[in-house]
Amino acid sequence: SSGQNRTEEFRKVNILMKVPALKDGSFTLAESIAILLYLARKFKTPDHWYPSDLQKRARVDEYLSWQHVNIRGKGGKLFLTKVLLPLLTGQPFPPEKLESATEELNVVLNQFEEKFLQDKPFIAGSEISLADLVALVELMQPLGAGYDLFEERPKLAEWRRRVEEAVGKQLFQEAHEGILNAKNLTADKIAPELLERLKHQLLKQ
Amino acid sequence: KVSLLKKVPALKDGDFTLAECTAILLYLSRKYNTPDHWYPSDIQKRAKVDEYLSWHHANIRANAPKTMWIKVLIPLFTGQPLPSEKLQEVMEGLSTSLKQFEERFLQDKAFIIGSEISLADLVAIVELMQPVGVGCDIFEDRPRLMEWRRRVEDAVGKELFFQAHEMILNIKELSNIQIDPQLKEHLAPVLMK
Numbered sequence: 583s584s585g586q587n588r589t590e591e592f593r594k595v596n597i598l599m600k601v602p603a604l605k606d607g608s609f610t611l612a613e614s615i616a617i618l619l620y621l622a623r624k625f626k627t628p629d630h631w632y633p634s635d636l637q638k639r640a641r642v643d644e645y646l647s648w649q650h651v652n653i654r655g656k657g658g659k660l661f662l663t664k665v666l667l668p669l670l671t672g673q674p675f676p677p678e679k680l681e682s683a684t685e686e687l688n689v690v691l692n693q694f695e696e697k698f699l700q701d702k703p704f705i706a707g708s709e710i711s712l713a714d715l716v717a718l719v720e721l722m723q724p725l726g727a728g729y730d731l732f733e734e735r736p737k738l739a740e741w742r743r744r745v746e747e748a749v750g751k752q753l754f755q756e757a758h759e760g761i762l763n764a765k766n767l768t769a770d771k772i773a774p775e776l777l778e779r780l781k782h783q784l785l786k787q
Numbered sequence: 788k789v790s791l792l793k794k795v796p797a798l799k800d801g802d803f804t805l806a807e808c809t810a811i812l813l814y815l816s817r818k819y820n821t822p823d824h825w826y827p828s829d830i831q832k833r834a835k836v837d838e839y840l841s842w843h844h845a846n847i848r849a850n851a852p853k854t855m856w857i858k859v860l861i862p863l864f865t866g867q868p869l870p871s872e873k874l875q876e877v878m879e880g881l882s883t884s885l886k887q888f889e890e891r892f893l894q895d896k897a898f899i900i901g902s903e904i905s906l907a908d909l910v911a912i913v914e915l916m917q918p919v920g921v922g923c924d925i926f927e928d929r930p931r932l933m934e935w936r937r938r939v940e941d942a943v944g945k946e947l948f949f950q951a952h953e954m955i956l957n958i959k960e961l962s963n964i965q966i967d968p969q970l971k972e973h974l975a976p977v978l979m980k
Contacts, residue, residue, distance in 0.1 A: 609831050616837035623830045636817055637803050643810035650844035 601776055615646050618712050630709035641706045645698050645713035653694060654720045656687040661723040661764070669769045670777070687724060687731065695737055703744055710748040718745045719758075726764035809840050812906050824903035835900040839892055839907035847888065847914050850881040854918040859958050864974045878923060889931055897938055904942040912939045920955035 604611040604620065611617055622632045633639050660683040668675050694717070698705050705713040721742075724731055732739040746754045769777070798805040798814065805811055816826050827833050854877055862868045888911070892899050899907040915936075918925050926933040940948045949956070 609834075611834050611838055613838045613841035615841045616834050619837050620830060620834040623833070636814065639817075640803075640805050640810050640814040643813050644805055644807045647807035647809040647840075647844070650841070651849065655845070 601773065615712075615716065618716070622712065630706075631712050631715075633706060633709075633711065638706045638711075642711045642713045645705050646716060648698075649716060649720065652690040653717055656683070656690045657720045657724045659683045660687050660729060661727045664727040664729070665764050665767060666772075669767060669772075684729060687729075691731060691735065691738070695735065699737065699741055704741070710745060714741075714745045715749070718742060722758050722761045726758075726761040728765065809906075809910065812910070816906065825906050825909075827900070827905065832900050832905075836905050836907045839899050840910060842892075843907075843910055843914070846884040847881075847911060850877055850884055851914045851917050853877045854881070854923050855921050855955075855958065858921040858923070864971055866971065874923075881918065881925065885925060885929065885932065889929070893931065893935055898935070898942075904939060908935075908939050909943070912936060916952050916955050920952070920958045922959070 601612065602614045602617060604617045606620075606624075611620060619632065621627070632642060660680070663679050663683045664675050667673075667679075698713075698717075702708070704710050705717065721731065732742060795806060796808045796811060798811045800814075800818075805814060813826065815821070826836055854874070857869050857874050857877060892907075896902070898904045899911065915925060926936055
C-alpha cells in the first residue's frame with residue numbers, strides 16, 4: 583500500500599541523516615570512529631583495516647585524529663552551507679559563505695594529498711585501512727552537495743577509485759545513494775535531534 | 788620560549804615521525820606497554836576511551852585553546868587586545884562542551900570510563916588547563932569537575948602535573964616578551980582570521 587511505501591522510503595532516507603550509534607546488547611556507543619574500531623576488534627576484521635604493525639597503526643590514528651576538524655570539519659561545513667542551511671532557513675545559501683567554505687576545504691584537501699596520501703596508494707601504505715574509509719566517506723558530503731572536488735585532483739580521483747574497488751563498487755554506491763542525491767533532501771527527512779544539533783552549528787557560522 | 792609553546796606536538800622515533808597528540812599517546816602506550824588502564828584491553832572500555840577521544844576534537848579542543856589565543860597570544864602578536872565579545876563567544880561554547888562533558892562522559896564516575904584513569908582523562912585535562920592558565924577558571928563553579936581534576940592530578944602525580952603545566956600556568960608572563968616586529972607583521976593577519 584502507498585502508506586507502507588512512504589514509510590519504507592522515509593526509513594531509507596532517514597538513515598542518511600541519523601547520528602551514528604551502536605547498540606550491542608546493553609552496550610551503547612556513539613562517535614563513528616569509536617564504532618569502527620570497536621567493530622574491527624570485536625569481529626577481528628582483516629589486519630589491514632587497523633594494522634597491528636605499530637607504525638602503520640599510528641599512521642591510521644594520526645589521520646583519524648587530524649580529520650575531525652579538517653576533512654570532516656570542512657567537508658561538513660560545505661554541505662551545511664550549500665544544502666542544510668537553505669533547508670533550515672528557507673533562504674538560498676549566501677554565495678560568499680559557500681566560497682569561503684570551498685576555499686577552506688581546498689586547503690585541507692591540499693594537506694591531505696601532501697601529508698597523508700603523498701605518493702602511496704592508501705594512507706597507511708599499500709593497503710586500505712579505516713583511515714581511507716573514513717576519509718572518502720566524509721568527502722561524499724561536499725560531493726553530494728555538488729562540489730566535484732575530484733575534478734582537478736587526479737591523484738585524489740585515483741585514490742578514490744582504489745578505495746571504492748577495495749570496498750566493492752556496488753556496496754559503496756549503495757551506501758552513498760542518499761548523500762549523492764542530497765539535492766532531493768527536504769527538512770522532514772532529517773532526524774529531529776540531528777536538525778537541532780545542526781541548527782546550533784549553523785547559527786554560529 | 789614562544790616557539791616552544793607554538794610547537795605542534797610531534798614525535799620522532801628514529802626515522803619515524805608522528806603528529807597529532809592522540810596518535811602519539813596511543814603509539815607510546817603500545818610501544819612501552821603501559822599499564823592497561825590507560826587504554827584498556829577490554830574492548831568495551833577501550834571503545835569508551837575512543838568515544839571520548841573522538842568527541843573531544845570538535846568540542847573541548849575546539850574551544851578551550853581559543854581562550855589562550857584570545858587572551859594572550861593574539862594580543863601578543865598583533866599588539867591589540869581582542870573585543871570582549873570574542874572571549875564571551877568562546878566561553879559560551881566552552882560552557883556547552885563542559886556541560887556535555889559532565890553529563891555525558893563523566894557523570895557520577897571517578898574518571899571518564901569508570902574507576903580508573905585513562906588516556907581520555909589525560910587528553911581532556913591537558914586542554915582544560917589552558918583556560919585556567921589565562922585566568923578563565925572553568926573549575927571554579929563546577930565542583931564535580933574540580934573533584935575530577937583533583938583525582939587526575941593525584942593519579943598522574945601532583946608534581947609531574949604541575950611541572951608539565953608550568954608554562955601554561957604562567958602564560959601571562961609571555962605578555963612581557965618582546966616579539967620581533969617583522970614576525971608580528973607577518974603573523975598578525977593570519978591570527979586575525
